[in-house]
Every structure is written in C-alpha cells, then in structure tokens.
Amino acid sequence: MDSYAENPPSTMPDAKVSPPTRSSGSTQNTTKRLQTELMNLMLSNTPGISAFPSDATSLLHWTATIDGPADTPYANLTFKLTFEFPSSYPLQAPTVLFKTPIYHPNIDFSGRICLDILKEKWSAIYNVQSVLLSLQSLLGEPNNASPLNGKAAELWDSDPEEFQRQVLARHRDLTDEEMEI
Amino acid sequence: MKIRSHFTITLQPKVQSMLATSIECKRAWEVLENIAQSYGRARTSYTQSFTDGLTQMIKQEARTETDVQNMAKDAVRRFQRELESLFVQAIPAKRFSKTLSYVLFDAGCKLFRLHMNAPNFSIHSTETGDVKRRLVQLLKGLQMVGLGGDAAHRSFAHAMDKLLSEFVVSHYMKVDWYGKLSVTAKLKEWIKDGFGQLVLLVMECLTDSTTTVKLTFGMAEITSWQKMAIERLGRARADNLFDYIVNWDQSIGAILDLKEYLTTNSERAHLVVSFTGQLYRRLLRPGTTTTHILDIYIYVIRAFKELDPKGVLLERVALPIRRYLKDRTDTAKIIVSSLLADIQDEDGNHVDPGGDISIEIATEMLKPISSTANDHDDDLNWGDLNWTPEPVDASAEYKSSRANDVISYLLTLFDPGDFITELKNILGEHLLTNSDSSFDKEIRLLELFKLRLGDSQMQACDVMLRDVVDSKRLNTTISSSRPTKPPIRAHVLSSFFWPPLRDDTFTIPATVAEAQAIYAAGFEAIKDMRKLHWLPALGKVTVELELQDREVSVDCTTWQASVIHAFQRSSSEPQRVGGVARSVQQLEDHLAMDEALVRNALAFWVGERVLAPHPDTPDTYVVLERLTSAARTTRAEVEAAKEEAAMEAPGGGGVVTANDLLDRNRSLYETFVVGMLTNQGGMTRARILMMLKMAVPGGFPGGAEDVGTVLEGLREAGKVDSTGADVWAVKKG
Numbered sequence: 001m002d003s004y005a006e007n008p009p010s011t012m013p014d015a016k017v018s019p020p021t022r023s024s025g026s027t028q029n030t031t032k033r034l035q036t037e038l039m040n041l042m043l044s045n046t047p048g049i050s051a052f053p054s055d056a057t058s059l060l061h062w063t064a065t066i067d068g069p070a071d072t073p074y075a076n077l078t079f080k081l082t083f084e085f086p087s088s089y090p091l092q093a094p095t096v097l098f099k100t101p102i103y104h105p106n107i108d109f110s111g112r113i114c115l116d117i118l119k120e121k122w123s124a125i126y127n128v129q130s131v132l133l134s135l136q137s138l139l140g141e142p143n144n145a146s147p148l149n150g151k152a153a154e155l156w157d158s159d160p161e162e163f164q165r166q167v168l169a170r171h172r173d174l175t176d177e178e179m180e181i
Numbered sequence: 182m183k184i185r186s187h188f189t190i191t192l193q194p195k196v197q198s199m200l201a202t203s204i205e206c207k208r209a210w211e212v213l214e215n216i217a218q219s220y221g222r223a224r225t226s227y228t229q230s231f232t233d234g235l236t237q238m239i240k241q242e243a244r245t246e247t248d249v250q251n252m253a254k255d256a257v258r259r260f261q262r263e264l265e266s267l268f269v270q271a272i273p274a275k276r277f278s279k280t281l282s283y284v285l286f287d288a289g290c291k292l293f294r295l296h297m298n299a300p301n302f303s304i305h306s307t308e309t310g311d312v313k314r315r316l317v318q319l320l321k322g323l324q325m326v327g328l329g330g331d332a333a334h335r336s337f338a339h340a341m342d343k344l345l346s347e348f349v350v351s352h353y354m355k356v357d358w359y360g361k362l363s364v365t366a367k368l369k370e371w372i373k374d375g376f377g378q379l380v381l382l383v384m385e386c387l388t389d390s391t392t393t394v395k396l397t398f399g400m401a402e403i404t405s406w407q408k409m410a411i412e413r414l415g416r417a418r419a420d421n422l423f424d425y426i427v428n429w430d431q432s433i434g435a436i437l438d439l440k441e442y443l444t445t446n447s448e449r450a451h452l453v454v455s456f457t458g459q460l461y462r463r464l465l466r467p468g469t470t471t472t473h474i475l476d477i478y479i480y481v482i483r484a485f486k487e488l489d490p491k492g493v494l495l496e497r498v499a500l501p502i503r504r505y506l507k508d509r510t511d512t513a514k515i516i517v518s519s520l521l522a523d524i525q526d527e528d529g530n531h532v533d534p535g536g537d538i539s540i541e542i543a544t545e546m547l548k549p550i551s552s553t554a555n556d557h558d559d560d561l562n563w564g565d566l567n568w569t570p571e572p573v574d575a576s577a578e579y580k581s582s583r584a585n586d587v588i589s590y591l592l593t594l595f596d597p598g599d600f601i602t603e604l605k606n607i608l609g610e611h612l613l614t615n616s617d618s619s620f621d622k623e624i625r626l627l628e629l630f631k632l633r634l635g636d637s638q639m640q641a642c643d644v645m646l647r648d649v650v651d652s653k654r655l656n657t658t659i660s661s662s663r664p665t666k667p668p669i670r671a672h673v674l675s676s677f678f679w680p681p682l683r684d685d686t687f688t689i690p691a692t693v694a695e696a697q698a699i700y701a702a703g704f705e706a707i708k709d710m711r712k713l714h715w716l717p718a719l720g721k722v723t724v725e726l727e728l729q730d731r732e733v734s735v736d737c738t739t740w741q742a743s744v745i746h747a748f749q750r751s752s753s754e755p756q757r758v759g760g761v762a763r764s765v766q767q768l769e770d771h772l773a774m775d776e777a778l779v780r781n782a783l784a785f786w787v788g789e790r791v792l793a794p795h796p797d798t799p800d801t802y803v804v805l806e807r808l809t810s811a812a813r814t815t816r817a818e819v820e821a822a823k824e825e826a827a828m829e830a831p832g833g834g835g836v837v838t839a840n841d842l843l844d845r846n847r848s849l850y851e852t853f854v855v856g857m858l859t860n861q862g863g864m865t866r867a868r869i870l871m872m873l874k875m876a877v878p879g880g881f882p883g884g885a886e887d888v889g890t891v892l893e894g895l896r897e898a899g900k901v902d903s904t905g906a907d908v909w910a911v912k913k914g
Contacts, residue, residue: 038876042852052853052860056871063860080860174862 027087034059034085037127049132051083060085063099064132072140073160073167074102080174081111081135083128093122096131103163103170105142105153113138114148217322228257278336281323285340288316289379290347313382320386337383345376345406349413363437365411372407415442419452423459429480436487443488453497460498465505471515475591478502479541482590499590506594510884513603516591519543521611521626545588601638604630605680608642612649613672613719620650644678659703669696673704673713682716687774689717689739690746718778726791729806735789740774744782745791747771748804764801843887850891853877855900855911863910866892 038059041051051064062083068074079102084095096118098111106114117126117134147153155163323333348371418425418439425432443449464477481502485495506512519542592600612623623646631639649672656670674682689697701713722742726733747768748761763771768779783802786792795801843850850873857872858864864872870888873881881887892909895901904910 035876042849042856045852050856050859052857053872053876054861056868056875059875065860 030085030087030089031059033090037129040127041129044129046129046133049129049136051128051132054082060087060089062128064128066132066136066139069136069140073164074139077167077171078173081132083131090124090127093118093126094128094131096135100174101170101172103149103152103167104139105144105147105149105156106138108148112148114143114146214319214322217319221322224261228261278333278339281333282336282340282343284319285316285337285383286343286347288312289340289344317382317386320383324386334384341376341380345410346413348376349410349417363434363441365414365438365441368410368414369407372410373403376406377403411442412448415439415448416451418442419455422452422456423463426477426480426484429484432484433487436484440488443494449489449494453494456498457501460501465501471506471509471511472519474502474506474509475512475515475519476541478506478591479545503594513595513599514607516542516594517600517603517607520588520630521607521623542588542591601641602680605641605645608645609680609682612645620646641678644675648672648674648679655704655707658707659700663699663703667692667696669693669700671700671704671713672719676714682719687717687740687743687772687778689743728791728804733789733791737785738782740778741782741785743772743774744768744779745786748792748802762795762798762801762803764798766800843882847891847894850877850881851895851900854888854891854895858901858909858911863904863908866907866909869909 034053038051038053048067048069049064051062053059053061054063055061062085064081064083066079066081068077068079078100080099082097082099086092086094096113098107098113100111101109102111113135115134115138117123118131142153142156144153144156152163152166155166320333349368415438418435419442421435422439425435439452443452464474478499481499482495485498486492488494519540608623612620627639627642627646630642652670652672652674655673660668660670676682697715701715704713705711717739720739722737722739724733724735724737724742724745726735726745748763765776765779765783768774768783769776772779783792787794787802791805792802793805795803853873853876854869857869857876861872866885866888869892870881870885873888892901892903896903901909901911
C-alpha cells in the first residue's frame with residue numbers, strides 16, 4: 001500500500017502505454033472469439049458442414065467443407081472453401097472463397113461469392129457456422145436477381161438438365177496438394 | 182687393418198648378440214654397461230697395441246723427439262676416431278638409442294621415485310645417490326667410446342619427454358582431494374629443481390669434455406618446460422573432467438589445475454569437445470534419472486563457474502545437457518517439486534526427501550538469493566575500472582551479466598509459463614495435503630519465485646495461497662457461529678486460479694451433507710450470498726468405527742469414508758449373524774460412485790482389516806466384526822490389499838494430471854482431429870499435434886504419442902485411416 005503512495009509516477013507510464021496495446025488486445029479478442037466458434041462448431045457437429053483452422057500459427061485462416069444439399073444439382077458433391085478473417089473480426093466480415101470449382105449463378109469462376117451477409121449485411125452476430133449454413137442454402141436457392149454468372153442464372157431457370165450437366169462438368173475434387181495452397 | 186678384422190671377428194658378434202633381440206627392460210642397464218665396458222676395454226687394448234706398433238714405425242722416420250710425439254698424437258687421435266666410428270657402426274643404431282632412452286627414463290623414474298611414495302624432488306639426496314652414480318658412470322663410459330654425441334642427445338630428449346608425461350600422471354600430480362588446492366605449483370617446482378637439474382647432469386656427461394661450450398639453462402628453458410608440463414597436466418585433467426564433476430566439490434583442486442591450463446582458445450576448445458564427449462557417453466543416456474542429470478548439471482554449473490567466471494565455457498558445455506533436459510517430460514516437475522521440498526527439519530538437520538527430489542536444487546533454494554538488481558548495462562558504465570572486453574570465443578548471444586546463482590540457470594531451461602503451470606499443480610497438491618501448517622515456508626518460496634520469474638506471472642499462486650489461509654479463518658468463524666455435527670472444515674478455493682481439480686461425484690452420507698449445507702449457509706452469510714460448489718472427492722475424513730470387539734480410528738479419503746458408511750446396518754435390514762455384506766455393484770448404485778473408486782476404497786478397508794472379501798460370493802465384502810484367529814492368518818492378503826489401495830488410488834492427489842485430462846477430453850480431441858482432417862486432407866502426426874495445440878482451448882496436454890493414441894482410437898472406430906508414412910486422413914465412404 002505504501003509503495004503506491006510513495007511513487008505515484010510509476011503508475012503513469014502504464015496508463016499511457018495501454019492505448020496502443022488495444023490493437024493487440026483486439027487480435028486477442030479475435031483469436032478468442034474464433035477459438036470459441038471452433039469449439040462450438042466442433043461440439044455442435046452439424047452434418048454437411050465443417051471447418052477448421054488451416055495454419056498452425058494463426059487462427060485467422062480456415063478451411064471449410066460443405067456437402068452439396070440433397071435434391072439440388074449439387075447433391076453428393078463436396079466443396080472446399082477458405083475463410084480469411086480480418087484482425088477486426090467479428091466487426092468485419094471474413095473473406096470467403098470457393099476453392100473447389102463450382103458452377104453457380106452467384107459464384108464466379110475464381111470462387112468469389114455474391115452473398116449479402118458476406119458484404120454489406122454482415123453483422124457480428126453471424127459466425128462461421130451461420131455463414132456455412134447460408135452458403136449451403138445458397139447452393140439450393142440461388143439469388144438470380146443479382147447473378148455473378150449470368151449464363152448460369154439463365155440456365156437455372158430455363159434448362160435445369162443443362163445446368164446439372166454444367167455443374168458436374170465444372171466440379172472436380174481438390175487433391176491434397178491443391179489444398180495446401 | 183688387423184685391428185679392424187680382430188674387432189669384426191671377436192667383439193662385433195658379441196655386441197650384436199647383446200642387442201640382437203629386443204632387450205627386456207630389466208636388463209637394459211646391464212646391456213648398456215656391458216657394451217660400455219667391452220668397448221672401453223677394446224679401446225684401451227687396441228690403442229695400446231696401436232701405439233706400440235706406431236712408436237716403432239715413427240721412430241724410424243722421425244727426426245726429433247717432439248715430432249715423434251706430435252705425429253703419434255695425431256695418429257692416435259685419428260685411430261681413435263676410426264675406432265669410434267667402427268664401434269658405432271657395429272651396433273644397431275635404433276635399438277641402441279631405444280635402450281639408452283629407456284635407461285635414462287628409468288633413471289629419471291628412480292631418481293624422482295615416481296613409483297614410490299615419499300615425495301622428494303631433489304636428485305641430490307643420498308638414497309638416490311647410487312642410481313645417480315651408476316648413471317653418470319654409464320654415460321661417461323658411453324661418451325668415452327664415442328656413443329655419446331647427437332644420437333645420445335636425441336635418445337635423452339625422447340626419454341625426458343616420456344619422463345615428463347609419466348610425472349604428470351604419477352602420484353605426485355594426483356588430484357588434491359583433501360586440501361582442495363591446485364598442484365600446478367608443485368609441478369613447476371619440480372620442473373625447476375628436479376627435472377632441470379637432471380637435464381643438466383646428463384648433458385654434462387654426454388657432451389664431449391674437450392669442447393669448451395658451457396652448458397647452462399636459463400629461466401627461459403625452465404619456463405617453457407613448465408608450460409609443456411602444465412599443458413600435459415591439463416589434457417590429462419580434461420580427459421577425466423566428468424569424474425571430477427561428479428565428485429564436486431572435493432575435486433576443486435583438479436578444476437584449479439585446469440584453470441591454469443586454459444590459456445589459449447585451442448585449449449578451451451579442446452576442453453569443450455572432450456567434456457561434451459564425456460557427457461554424451463556417460464550422462465545423457467535414457468537410463469539416467471532426471472534427478473541425477475539435474476544434480477550433475479548443477480555441479481557442472483558450479484565447476485565451470487570456478488573454471489571460467491565469464492561463463493562462456495559453461496554456455497558451451499551446458500548446451501547438450503539443457504537440450505537433453507528439455508526433452509525429458511518430468512524435468513520441470515522435478516525442478517519445481519525439488520524447490521518446494523523440505524530437506525531440513527526444524528533443527529536444520531538434513532532429511533532424505535525421497536525419490537524424485539534433487540537434493541542439490543533443494544539445498545540451493547535454501548541459500549539466500551544474491552541481489553539480482555544489477556541489471557543495468559555494464560558496458561555503459563565508463564567508470565568501471567575492472568571492465569574487460571568480452572571473451573573472444575563468446576557466442577553472439579553471450580551476455581556477461583548472467584545471473585550468478587544456479588537456480589536461475591534451471592529456471593531459464595523452460596518458458597516461465599511452463600514452470601508456473603507446473604508450480605501451480607504442485608503447489609495446489611501441496612497446499613491441499615498440508616492443511617495444518619502455517620504456510621510460512623510456502624509464502625517464502627512464492628516470494629523467491631516472484632523475484633526470479635516476475636510478479637505478474639505468480640498471481641494465481643498468490644491467490645491459491647491466500648485461499649487456503651482465508652479458508653482457515655473462515656472455518657474458525659463458521660464453526661464457532663454454526664457448529665455442525667460432525668465438525669466440518671472446508672477449503673474455499675477460487676476455481677479460476679487453481680489447476681483443474683478432481684471432481685468425481687458420489688453420494689455423501691446424509692449427516693455429512695447436512696453439515697455441508699449448514700456450512701454453506703454460514704459461508705453465504707459471511708460472503709455476500711456467494712455460492713459454494715463442493716468437490717466431495719478432495720476431502721479428508723477421520724473415521725471412527727465401533728465394531729463388536731474393537732474400535733478403529735483412521736484418516737482416509739472421502740470416498741473411502743462413504744463406502745464404509747454404506748456398510749452401516751440400516752434399520753430395515755434384518756439382524757443376521759456376522760457382519761453386513763455389500764457387493765461392488767450395490768455400492769456403485771447406492772453411492773453413484775465410479776467402480777474404480779469403490780474398489781479402491783474396498784481395498785483400503787480390507788487393508789485396515791475392517792472388511793474382508795466374502796468367502797462364498799465373489800465381488801462381495803463383509804464387515805469383520807470380530808477379529809478372529811482365522812482372520813489374523815490372512816495377514817499376507819491384508820498386506821497385499823494395503824499395497825493395492827496405495828497403488829490404485831485413482832489419480833492419487835487432488836490435482837488432475839495431464840493424463841487424466843487427456844482421458845477425460847478424448848472425445849473432444851477426436852472431434853477436433855476429425856474436423857481437422859476433413860478440411861485439411863491428409864496430415865502427418867506432428868502437424869496434427871501442432872494444430873491441436875493451437876486450436877483446442879486450453880491447449881493439448883499430450884505429445885505426439887498421445888495424438889497417436891487418439892488416432893488409433895479413431896481408426897478403430899473406422900473414422901480415419903493412415904495412408905502410410907504417418908500421414909492420416911479421413912476414411913472415405
């Protein structure tokens with residue numbers, strides 16, 4: 001107790017130091033949040049979706065797996081995705097890309113996704129699990145109003161059989177080597 | 182000419198036969214003396230006959246008497262020289278020089294009595310006089326017949342070289358175990374007074390007396406010989422350094438010898454290489470206990486601090502030990518428990534703390550700590566007159582202001598975090614088991630740790646200690662305001678700061694549960710409605726049993742008490758002859774307790790001779806109401822049960838070990854591994870371990886082997902498969 005009274009200046013530098021450390025504190029929060037999400041994901045064990053960090057040194061990179069929903073052109077196919085979390089996550093949305101080649105109205109050929117909750121409608125209440133579930137349902141119900149792949153959007157409505165053929169032609173499971181990249 | 186042929190015929194075979202076979206050491210003296218004598222005799226007689234013949238020949242030609250004498254002298258000298266060369270040619274040079282050098286070496290040994298006991302350096306003493314006389318005579322004889330000179334000098338040099346080495350390993354130079362002093366001073370003295378004198382003597386004998394060169398040895402020669410000798414001594418010491426380290430600190434004399442030897446970098450390098458080799462050969466083996474390695478490491482630290490106060494050598498030789506210690510899983514545990522161990526009783530007498538404690542560490546902990554406040558950079562202190570540059574062979578990370586005490590070396594073995602985890606576990610165990618002491622020692626130890634590891638890291642330990650001390654106060658308060666029957670004392674622990682504690686649950690006897698409720702009410706009244714979460718498995722109970730013929734009072738664990746409580750005859754049960762019987766299954770159901778705990782408790786009570794296995798039904802136990810003679814005979818069984826109870830105690834103490842943790846969370850780990858392999862494809866075991874360590878909250882407690890067990894379990898469940906070369910992947914289909 002006495003020591004506090006004698007040298008109050010010693011507490012001053014600490015107080016000054018704390019603002020810059022907030023950024024590192026926020027990455028810590030991000031890590032903590034991602035760890036919790038991972039734990040929940042593991043424990044809930046939702047069928048058809050799965051995700052796991054891909055980098056042993058950081059939790060900011062994940063790989064995810066989605067099974068194509070039954071009764072859609074994507075049934076019995078599996079898709080790999082990557083998640084890149086910004087250090088400000090969950091205030092900002094993660095960057096999600098399809099790694100497995102996919103033929104879909106809202107996904108372009110380099111795997112970029114047009115989904116509102118990943119863009120302007122992102123909110124901190126979403127998490128990896130909800131994003132994956134949204135993507136899974138997007139496979140069955142594309143938003144043809146704002147297509148990234150216009151041809152696919154047309155085919156979806158006009159010629160489901162041709163669409164199915166295109167999906168199968170485009171789909172190819174990734175090898176382990178490609179996964180590493 | 183006649184003489185030459187005479188020599189060839191008579192003397193040469195004799196001499197050659199003498200040297201023909203390799204000469205036994207014992208006979209070397211004789212042989213050389215014989216050679217010298219026969220050559221001497223031959224020389225005299227040849228010269229005599231030569232002179233006789235010569236005088237007659239010369240007399241006929243000579244004009245004056247002086248001419249005769251001069252010519253005769255010349256001729257005789259020429260003749261003698263020829264004779265000498267004849268002699269030299271007649272004997273095998275190599276063997277002769279070897280023999281001579283042996284003789285000289287032997288003489289040296291005898292003179293300095295290397296193989297005897299009384300220390301006496303002087304070669305002028307009367308006892309060694311005989312040897313000396315004999316040597317001088319022999320050498321003079323050899324010199325006279327022309328066997329001296331350069332060849333003999335070479336032999337002599339060879340002999341002295343051997344003599345020096347011999348002396349260094351002789352009893353004179355043995356390590357001073359009692360005086361704990363260096364022997365180098367003694368060695369230097371010997372070089373000056375003994376060795377130098379001998380060299381002088383021999384050289385005088387072996388040098389042509391006609392030459393006028395005066396033989397002297399200045400200080401320069403003596404010093405260079407001393408250097409040579411010390412170098413040899415140092416090498417001998419370096420090769421046995423491990424033995425000296427093991428016998429620290431009786432062996433400090435040897436270390437001081439080495440210190441004298443270590444003057445150049447090549448010598449330091451040699452020492453490091455040699456000692457590292459010894460370490461690998463003799464210490465860093467799977468068979469050595471970690472405790473032993475730690476003890477030796479401390480000796481090494483102390484010895485090398487003596488040897489090289491700058492710590493450069495220590496850094497080098499300690500590297501393999503440190504690396505090896507890091508690989509051992511129990512190192513941190515042993516260090517921490519040794520630091521906490523009691524090796525002194527109240528009177529300061531040493532007590533043997535038993536197996537897993539390094540006594541050296543514990544002793545070291547008792548020492549007062551030197552001030553570690555001297556942290557500022559010494560290089561910037563311009564006024565420091567004792568400043569020296571850093572040693573040239575120091576590595577880049579070398580820091581001269583390394584803390585001086587041994588404990589800090591041990592604590593830098595690992596991250597402070599690792600130590601604190603270990604410390605928390607051991608301290609928790611320690612606090613829970615020694616609930617009676619006043620914790621003075623623990624408080625002191627914590628303060629010591631804080632000085633070394635920093636305040637902030639030790640917060641949890643502080644809280645743990647305060648919890649226990651507070652609990653004592655709380656117990657007094659609550660038990661005085663709300664007395665319970667039976668009396669109950671609780672430890673109130675802040676679960677956030679404590680390591681995981683065992684939380685096996687079971688039904689506790691109703692009376693105890695009531696007491697707990699009263700206590701909890703008292704606690705809530707004091708502590709502002711904070712709730713207590715009871716950990717029944719952690720307690721200690723004193724049980725008093727009233728049996729028909731005796732009373733038993735035992736201290737035991739709560740589950741053991743609960744089990745024996747279940748043997749109490751309930752009112753509904755009919756009175757029967759003999760004790761109450763319960764089966765294992767009954768107890769499990771009744772107490773909602775794990776089978777392992779039930780069996781442990783039963784074994785304990787069998788050991789206390791309160792219960793016995795039912796003679797007819799398996800897995801059923803009966804109360805021994807009367808200790809009959811029949812029961813007494815089963816002493817062996819009882820002993821076995823006692824042992825079993827001690828061994829089986831599940832988890833033993835209150836703190837959950839890494840292994841228990843691993844078992845408990847196995848399904849969680851399995852989920853993680855499956856998730857990982859689903860998304861990442863095939864992975865090696867090492868990578869899986871790395872990912873687990875990062876991804877699992879709280880970290881993965883095990884190592885590669887534990888990952889292996891998890892993977893094997895999953896393989897048996899058909900979820901994953903090994904695709905060869907330790908790569909694992911999710912099973913398809």
